[in-house]
C-alpha cells in the first residue's frame with residue numbers, strides 16, 4: 001500500500017469511534033480504560049481479544065455472530081486495523097473496538113480477570129532464538145494472559161507455522177497448562193470446532209492457497 005493511502009487511513013483512524021490509539025505514556029501511567037472497558041461498550045458483556053489482529057477478520061466474524069460479547073482487536077499497524085474498524089462501522093457492529101498498541105503492554109491495557117477469551121491468529125512465529133522474547137506464546141506472554149483472563153478463560157492459537165504449533169504445545173505440556181484441544185491440520189479434521197474452521201484471516205487465505213496445513217490449539221493457562 002502506498003504511503004499516501006496509509007496516511008489517509010491513519011487520519012481516518014483518528015476520527016473512528018471504535019479505534020483507540022493510546023500513547024505509550026498514557027498506557028504506562030495508568031490507562032483510563034483499564035478495568036473500565038464496560039464504560040466503552042456501555043454494557044457488562046464478556047470481552048474477547050484478538051491479538052495481532054491485522055485487518056481483524058476474526059474480530060468481525062465473531063462479533064457479528066455473538067452480539068452479547070464484546071470484541072477487541074489489538075495490533076501495532078494502523079493501516080491494517082483501519083480495515084476492520086471501517087467494516088465494523090459500516091456494519092454497525094457496536095460490540096467491536098480496535099486498539100493500536102504493543103501486545104507487550106496487554107497487562108496495562110486490561111485489569112485482572114477482565115478478559116473472557118483470547119484469540120491469537122497467525123502470529124509471526126519469531127523462529128530465531130534471539131526473537132524468542134517476541135513470540136506471543138512464550139512464558140512471559142502466558143503470565144500476562146493468565147493475569148487478565150478470568151479463571152476458566154481460554155486461549156485459541158491458530159497458525160500455519162509447525163514451529164509455533166510445536167513450540168507452544170511443548171511449552172504448555174512442560175509448564176503443566178491445560179490443552180483443551182489441538183490439531184495439526186484443521187481442514188482435514190471433521191471434528192474441528194465450527195468457529196475455528198468457518199473464518200479465514202487474510203494471512204490464512206494466503207497460506208491455504210499455497211496448500212499449507214493450518215494448526216490450532218485451545219488451552220487454559222494454569223499456575
Ligand SMILES: C[S@@+](CC[C@H](N)C(=O)[O-])C[C@H]1O[C@@H](n2cnc3c(N)ncnc32)[C@H](O)[C@@H]1O
Pocket residue numbers: 051052053054055056074075076077080101102103104121122123124201202203204
Ligand atoms: C502475520 S500477521 C497476522 C495478521 C492477522 N491475524 C491475519 O491472520 O491475517 C501478524 C500481525 O501481528 C502484529 N504484531 C506482531 N507483533 C505484535 C506486537 N508485539 N504487538 C502488536 N501487534 C503485533 C503485526 O503488526 C501483524 O499485523
